[in-house]
Amino acid sequence: AAGAAGGAALAQSNPVPTEGGDPNILNLPAHTTGLGQPVVTDGYGKPSQYEANVQRRQSPGLTQTAQASVSFAPLQSLFGIVTPSGLHFERHHQGWWDVDPSKHRLMVNGSDEKMVKSPKVFTMDEIMRLPSVSRFHFIECGANSGMEWGNVAVPTVQYTHGMISCSEFTGVPLKIILDLCGVDTKRGRYILAEGADGSSMTRTIPMEMVEDGSVLVAYGQNGEMLRPENGYPLRLVVPGVQGVSWVKYLRRIEVGDKPYAAKDEAVHYIDLMPGGLHRQYTSIQECKSVVTTPSGGQVLLDKGFFNISGLAWSGRGKIKRVDVSVDGGRNWRTARLETPVLDRSLTRFNIDWVWDGKPALIQSRATDESGYVQPTYGELRKVRGTRSIYHNHSIQTWLVQESGEVKNVQLS
Amino acid sequence: AAGAAGGAALAQSNPVPTEGGDPNILNLPAHTTGLGQPVVTDGYGKPSQYEANVQRRQSPGLTQTAQASVSFAPLQSLFGIVTPSGLHFERHHQGWWDVDPSKHRLMVNGSDEKMVKSPKVFTMDEIMRLPSVSRFHFIECGANSGMEWGNVAVPTVQYTHGMISCSEFTGVPLKIILDLCGVDTKRGRYILAEGADGSSMTRTIPMEMVEDGSVLVAYGQNGEMLRPENGYPLRLVVPGVQGVSWVKYLRRIEVGDKPYAAKDEAVHYIDLMPGGLHRQYTSIQECKSVVTTPSGGQVLLDKGFFNISGLAWSGRGKIKRVDVSVDGGRNWRTARLETPVLDRSLTRFNIDWVWDGKPALIQSRATDESGYVQPTYGELRKVRGTRSIYHNHSIQTWLVQESGEVKNVQLS
Amino acid sequence: QTYPGIGRPATAKEIAAWDIDVRPDFKGLPKGSGSAEKGMEIWEGKCASCHGIFGESNEVFSPLVGGTTAEDVKTGRVARLNDVTFPGRTTLMKVPTVSTLWDYINRAMPWNAPKSLTTEEVYAVTAYLLSMAGVVPDNFVMSDANIAEVQARMPNRNGMTTDHHLWPGKSMGGKPNDVKSVACMKNCAGEPNVASFLPDFARNAHGNLAEQNRMVGAQLGADTTRPPG
Amino acid sequence: QTYPGIGRPATAKEIAAWDIDVRPDFKGLPKGSGSAEKGMEIWEGKCASCHGIFGESNEVFSPLVGGTTAEDVKTGRVARLNDVTFPGRTTLMKVPTVSTLWDYINRAMPWNAPKSLTTEEVYAVTAYLLSMAGVVPDNFVMSDANIAEVQARMPNRNGMTTDHHLWPGKSMGGKPNDVKSVACMKNCAGEPNVASFLPDFARNAHGNLAEQNRMVGAQLGADTTRPPG
Ligand code: HEC
Ligand code: HEC
Ligand SMILES: [Ca+2]
Ligand SMILES: [Ca+2]
Ligand SMILES: [Ca+2]
Ligand SMILES: [Ca+2]
Ligand SMILES: [Ca+2]
Ligand SMILES: [Ca+2]
Ligand SMILES: [Co+2]
Numbered sequence A, B: 001a002a003g004a005a006g007g008a009a010l011a012q013s014n015p016v017p018t019e020g021g022d023p024n025i026l027n028l029p030a031h032t033t034g035l036g037q038p039v040v041t042d043g044y045g046k047p048s049q050y051e052a053n054v055q056r057r058q059s060p061g062l063t064q065t066a067q068a069s070v071s072f073a074p075l076q077s078l079f080g081i082v083t084p085s086g087l088h089f090e091r092h093h094q095g096w097w098d099v100d101p102s103k104h105r106l107m108v109n110g111s112d113e114k115m116v117k118s119p120k121v122f123t124m125d126e127i128m129r130l131p132s133v134s135r136f137h138f139i140e141c142g143a144n145s146g147m148e149w150g151n152v153a154v155p156t157v158q159y160t161h162g163m164i165s166c167s168e169f170t171g172v173p174l175k176i177i178l179d180l181c182g183v184d185t186k187r188g189r190y191i192l193a194e195g196a197d198g199s200s201m202t203r204t205i206p207m208e209m210v211e212d213g214s215v216l217v218a219y220g221q222n223g224e225m226l227r228p229e230n231g232y233p234l235r236l237v238v239p240g241v242q243g244v245s246w247v248k249y250l251r252r253i254e255v256g257d258k259p260y261a262a263k264d265e266a267v268h269y270i271d272l273m274p275g276g277l278h279r280q281y282t283s284i285q286e287c288k289s290v291v292t293t294p295s296g297g298q299v300l301l302d303k304g305f306f307n308i309s310g311l312a313w314s315g316r317g318k319i320k321r322v323d324v325s326v327d328g329g330r331n332w333r334t335a336r337l338e339t340p341v342l343d344r345s346l347t348r349f350n351i352d353w354v355w356d357g358k359p360a361l362i363q364s365r366a367t368d369e370s371g372y373v374q375p376t377y378g379e380l381r382k383v384r385g386t387r388s389i390y391h392n393h394s395i396q397t398w399l400v401q402e403s404g405e406v407k408n409v410q411l412s
Numbered sequence C, D: 001q002t003y004p005g006i007g008r009p010a011t012a013k014e015i016a017a018w019d020i021d022v023r024p025d026f027k028g029l030p031k032g033s034g035s036a037e038k039g040m041e042i043w044e045g046k047c048a049s050c051h052g053i054f055g056e057s058n059e060v061f062s063p064l065v066g067g068t069t070a071e072d073v074k075t076g077r078v079a080r081l082n083d084v085t086f087p088g089r090t091t092l093m094k095v096p097t098v099s100t101l102w103d104y105i106n107r108a109m110p111w112n113a114p115k116s117l118t119t120e121e122v123y124a125v126t127a128y129l130l131s132m133a134g135v136v137p138d139n140f141v142m143s144d145a146n147i148a149e150v151q152a153r154m155p156n157r158n159g160m161t162t163d164h165h166l167w168p169g170k171s172m173g174g175k176p177n178d179v180k181s182v183a184c185m186k187n188c189a190g191e192p193n194v195a196s197f198l199p200d201f202a203r204n205a206h207g208n209l210a211e212q213n214r215m216v217g218a219q220l221g222a223d224t225t226r227p228p229g
């Protein structure tokens, strides 16, 4: 809930003053004529009281319990590519825990006795002594935008796209840890990652992604340790792959010769195709983008100049280009990409726009370095139907009405 | 102060178990056998209770008041290049404020009537409509490491180097705002930036840095708004230049034909040279690096493998290379640089090290893309003496003693 | 590269304590058995409060049982997955592998007391769950010896494909992308037509959006406690 | 590129309210005057509690007055800046420009009530401050008309250089880097010799370092409440 200072926004005008000037300028405020607060008022600081509206939120009615549920990141209020850790989206299957790191252990073993030469146990101290890397990656839930497969269901970009976040992760390449244990990588083409929470979440990951160095055993997120909600003190980072595979509270890695068909890869995170067949082990998050400002539930108070801004990403590498349309996809202009543009990370795009006060249909369309172009709903549904839940990466449309109010719409 | 869970660290051992196994593995913990906490326990989350030791801190006795003071970022506990905003170092001259953004205004004017064609006033809403960019930059206080100019004065890297932080800043290039007002850039070769707090901090900035697009009027920091301690809702970003120029609570930009000799450029942030002359307007932060782990005040509990990790940066561009010595500068190896390596941003480096249990002298030495090599204390003092306070960018030495304890030392 | 001083061998007891996964080929499955009859007792004591007496509840989670037929048990394809008018999908309509049920119940259920069931109880309650759907008889005793036979009766055992492009690496699928689009730039589509939007009555269903946007900004949040402007 | 709808002209009154800066060439200095005698009253009422009766206090900040001589007033160079045995540096030893004092007192002092002084008071207290150091006579009346003469007596007016490489751009300095180093890789320096370190008695002066490091990590914090190990 929003605090006193975080209530409904007040339309802020900047009229040409009639009486000589704006009182906010002519009457010096208290902070210009007084002494402020000391350093280390907070040893660990917080956002301004005026930012109380910027919160992660549940989507009403989406889940039946709050421990097997999701909270969405407020993309409409975020800048750049780093998601503040306090606003990182949450997805728990059996609730979150604040695990004592001095008692946490990581085990590596094999699916049979020959798979791993020397199964091992590591403390956090030991893991943090190993060679470490730091990399920016997005994490997106496979079900992000899932509510919108059939039709428009939610009003804002927080709910349509808020199961994505992006952080600088620090940790040890899993390859180093496996090498240390001695793994038969000829037979062992799969990894099982297992968490220490009640769900003891398990997911199968291909050995190729370990071998190419991209899978990390991570403890750091945006400069500090992972947050408890995100797996403190240890989680797997599987770049480009859906969030459920980024096992939290990571306690065990098993090397195996077959996939494991865990609950969240045999009952959920399976994509229902037209015809009734499910696709299993659909892991990669495809090329996608969304305009975050302006976006659904917002109001443009004026005609005139606006900066259209949004996010693009791909589980297949870097973003190559983002195009933006303000006429519902008839004509497109290429947006500026903010640097750095990184592998399997969010990319921020911006483009100029002068609003003439008439209805507008704003869209963005990303292309990744593999050449894949983000599809329209028509193109996506033609192949995958409307019941998949997962991997909805369609172009999003926002309707700017004459009143200035922005609505979530889908075009036919 | 540290909470219950944040007390002194306990040496964590990982002995080969005599009785069949580690009780932390054999006895499943509560979090493995129970149901955890719901999503949105915190709409804006916090670090783990076990991270209570990771705090920004004042250096005892450094300043006489806490409103004209500094708090240092805990570099010994940070990863990667992003500084968590709650741990960003603080430097206030007249205390910090939480300014109401709906009442905040930015004014642009000229030092005389001809300098700016149309002096203007902007609301925050308006500034946030302008074209925006997002960039990673470090901010370092010109006095960082200043306590160590003469000799060793403080025990840990938090106090030796903790007046630096790095964030992704989002804002409007100042050039766009000046263009909008119409500026005589032939005469107007300087900018005065002024804050809205009690100190109404002013600093002179060269027009070249505005013209090349690097100076930003920023509202965003690491995805969210600036923190109140860091200038909410608006601060200037002046990449590569000392922190005092990054004026907080920015209320005014004046374009002028002469520098302003503000208090913090005529009495402080001036460098005392041998011979008694001061250098004035010493703005650029030079190429510098420091090993953050292991670092002063830490203890290595074991011989064996360690990852040496640290930070490098330069106000003159990108970091080209970082070398690390473990023998006090006799022999050097080149460290791995984590990507991305960005212009006037922190760069994280890592390098392998096997500690044999004998005393070791750990150093890092950065080279930037201008070719400038970070100097030793000897090289630096030969030119600039020992009384400058500002711009100490010497190579830092950490002594690892046989006991495993790490000490801050300077070599002759 | 070696890493002296880091890690130590795991003991057999430690591995046994944590290595609890069960694969589709039943690797990892402990020996043992349990009857559907005993499973009913466990179900009603420890599971029904959340999942319903017949596994039909959607109070805390979507239904586990329902939507499968005797015909599905024969074909291994749940026909109703192709019926767009059928509401929702139960667990048994989707799950292709009985190991998945066994493994998950063993590791995670009951939800508020995971890992509290004995091996016998897991066999029993899994058998009961399947008996409710008619996959196994009501008096079935499931064990490591006959679980493969149960697998051969799973209603959706043939309902999965890995023949797609969304698995990284070459161990499965490897198909090219199924969806194709081109980045047209000018005069691309016909006159755009809004086909789906939120009805006005749902305007405030997610709370007041004015309170879900920052106080300042290029755009502010719409006050959804008021009618559309 | 234009930006319709963004920003509006500032009014003269608004500019006057905020444009308070005073430059070394006295651009921005308001007309007016104030006597050192009146300044003494203000000083003792509004400044001395923090800065000391003679500007010598270092209770809340380093001393403002002290360390300058009559000779310095003549040469424009504070000789003691070259005396390595002289402890600390006062404001008047460093400040080259009287505009800096005027501007800063006007915008920021008294510290707990910035911008509360009238123009006359700022002239007066600045004059008094300088009189304490003998830069101006005790009965001096400082004004916009004679401030340039005061500037000509500032003790450290010739004590600054911009002839260095740390100003970005070409408007000042532009010298090449003064410090030179080379990235030697092998057998570079002599036997290293520890020349400076913290004495054991200062071990705990910054608090217990064990509590300033994370509970887990490659290294932990040293317990500085105990003697070195
Ligand atoms: C306190 C409530 C509760 C109790 C008691 C409980 N469950 Fe569950 N069960 C859940 C919830 C909630 C989920 C979904 C968890 C998730 O989202 O990962 C679930 C998931 C399941 C699933 C997987 C369904 C699917 O489609 O993913 C099975 C199978 C299951 N439970 C069986 C059992 C059995 C057997 C018992 C008793 C031994 C039991 N449950 C007791 C709440 C409960
Ligand atoms: C409540 C305490 C307090 C009072 C009262 C006060 N000052 Fe200050 N003054 C300070 C502090 C603290 C600083 C340092 C501020 C900073 O770090 O930027 C300072 C700085 C100064 C400086 C700059 C010194 C330097 O070297 O940077 C001058 C000049 C000054 N004060 C003059 C005055 C005058 C004149 C008055 C009265 C009209 C006054 N002060 C009243 C606390 C005070
Ligand atoms: Ca196993
Ligand atoms: Ca001016
Ligand atoms: Ca060890
Ligand atoms: Ca039955
Ligand atoms: Ca306007
Ligand atoms: Ca006198
Ligand atoms: Co998910």
Ligand SMILES: [Co+2]
Binding pocket: B091, B141, B142, B143, B243, B244
């Ligand atoms: Co500073």
